[in-house]
Amino acid sequence: MKIVLVGAGSIQFGLGTLGDIFTSTTLKGSEITLLDINANALDVVLQTTKDFIQAHKLVYTVNATTDRRKAFQGADFIISSIEVGNRFQMWDEDWKIPLQYGVHQVYGENGGPGGVFHSLRIGRVILDIVKDAMEICPNAWIFNYSNPMTAICTTVKRMYPEAKFVGMCHEIGWLGRWLPRMLNRDLKDLHYRAAGLNHFSCMLSLTDRKTGKDLYPEVLEKAEAFFEREPGYSDLYDAYRKTGTLDAAEKFEKEAVSQKSAYEWADRRLVQFMLKNYHLLPITTDSHFGEYLSWAWDIVDHRGILDFYDVYKVMLSQEVPHEIRLETSERVIPIIDGILGDANYEEAAVNIQNNGLIADLPSWLVVEVPAMINKTGVNGIKMDGMPKGFLALLRSYAGVYDLTAEAIIHRKKEYAIQALLANPVVNQASSLEALLDRMISKQEKWLGYLQ
Structure with a gap:
């Protein structure tokens, strides 16, 4: 190989x-x-x-x-x-320049x-x-x-x-950190499935592998008490400012923690909102999930998002030991092993073309779903019965991806403006062309192809 x-x-x-x-x-x-x-x-x-x-x-x-x-x-x-x-200069521009032009985006990396x-x-x-x-x-x-x-x-x-x-993407790894401690069960005994779009996905089912019992009602019952003081990035950044040290790794398996947060619902105000209004558990935190929602600005933990960004900059900018560790930190090698060995096992989350895996989303859209891994490759699992409320949120962002793809492929500024106009986070139109022109001038090397 x-x-x-x-x-x-x-x-x-x-x-x-x-x-x-x-x-x-x-x-x-x-x-x-x-x-x-x-x-x-x-x-x-x-x-x-x-x-x-x-x-x-x-x-x-x-x-x-x-x-x-x-x-x-x-x-x-x-x-x-x-x-x-x-990286960080342009991420700053992605996030802050739209704010100056009147767009209340909670973060500026993906949505x-x-x-x-x-x-x-x-x-x-x-x-x-x-x-x-x-x-x-x-x-x-x-x-x-x-x-x-x-x-x-x-x-x-x-x-x-x-x-x-x-x-x-390793955001689904959060479930491995949360669920065993929330339910006082071993992770190996839990079978969960989540689906949606990347960084915009919710857990759709949770069962006991031994008995087949539906455990989602228990999650809805216990989530409030569990998340209220679950540590977040503000706690991590507070500790960094005191000690000057921060783990440089961000792995698929999220480390379990025992301390209580100094903040209520740190990083997870949208988790609270989704549990209450949609009865669904998002698989990620405010800084990611909130990028796709027009109303997220009103709900998210803004301090947590700012501290997440500062932690992420430290994490990716600090000196990293030049060492190789014999450990599995991400999921791609197990997937390759599964293809070569015809393992026929279920992988929790991959991003692949929809083609009917989520029936009410466009076939051309790439969705995040579980998949069976075997000698035929990465085979998405069809997710039937997706809640209509969550589907409505997903559909509202699909057009942005359609027009963004068209802008990249055809190198057309017109499609880029239309992608902004289709974006549910955008609530005004008069300054969008000026915003795009400003971004092109700031990032000419990378955006100058748009005509």
Whole structure:
């Protein structure tokens, strides 16, 4: 097998994914190609990896290149995690410039106008990556970790419908942190399913694996007391300001905590609202779920969102130890193992084209659903009986993804403006063209293609 890591110069992604690969018995003996545009960063990861392979007497070969087309030769699996430009400078612009133009978006990474700009910026680059893959290794599986997930995946599948392109996100890992402690049960005894759009998904069912008992009523009964003092990012940031230390990792498995929060419903005011009004448990926090809702501004934990952003900047900016750990921190390698070994197991969340998996959403839209993993690939599980209230919220954002994809593919400013006009977070129209022009001028290198 040949595995290519796109963006491998990132210490967190590169060395973290290598640790995942080295825990696999199925992939033993594989060739690993590290790809990045930063040759110096790439060399650090390469030398660390070679030393680790030698020290642990592992049966892998590893090489590195800045030449994408060379890297893709003979690839079976491509795992990509990239960002473009000055990450935090542009995220600041995505978030704060729309606020100046009168748009009350609670965050600006994946939803709202900021999410549109982020999608327009990174979408063209990822289309170029997939174009090379389709020409050089068209049968390779491509796993994407970059955000905005739904916009990227929807655009890729529209441009390259034959691509084996799967989006991966670890937000569903929150359920593994919350549910066992809330219900006083072992995680292995709980079977949950969630679905929706990336960062905009809710748990739809929860049963006891042994008895088949429906446990959702127990969640609705116990959630209020559980979440009221569940620690959040404000607690994490308070601790960082006192100690100067912060765990640099953000893994699929969210670590359990025992302390009580200094804040009520920290990061999870929308969780409270959704439980009360929709009887559904979102799988993520205010900063993510709130990006897609016109009324989120009125409800979310604003302090928690600001502290989340500061924590995230620290997490991604601080010096990271140059070390590889033999542990599974994300889900992509188990999925690859499952495909190669025909495991036929259920994966909790993947982002794939809908095609009827959620009947009341467009077929072209990429949705986040559980999937069966076997030799035929990543096979989404049909989610019947989705609550109509939640579906209405999901449908209200689908048009944004449609028009964002059209803007990226056809390079048209007109479609970008229409994506903003379709966005439920936008509540005024007169300044949108000026807002887009301002963003294009600030991010000319990445948005200048829009005509």
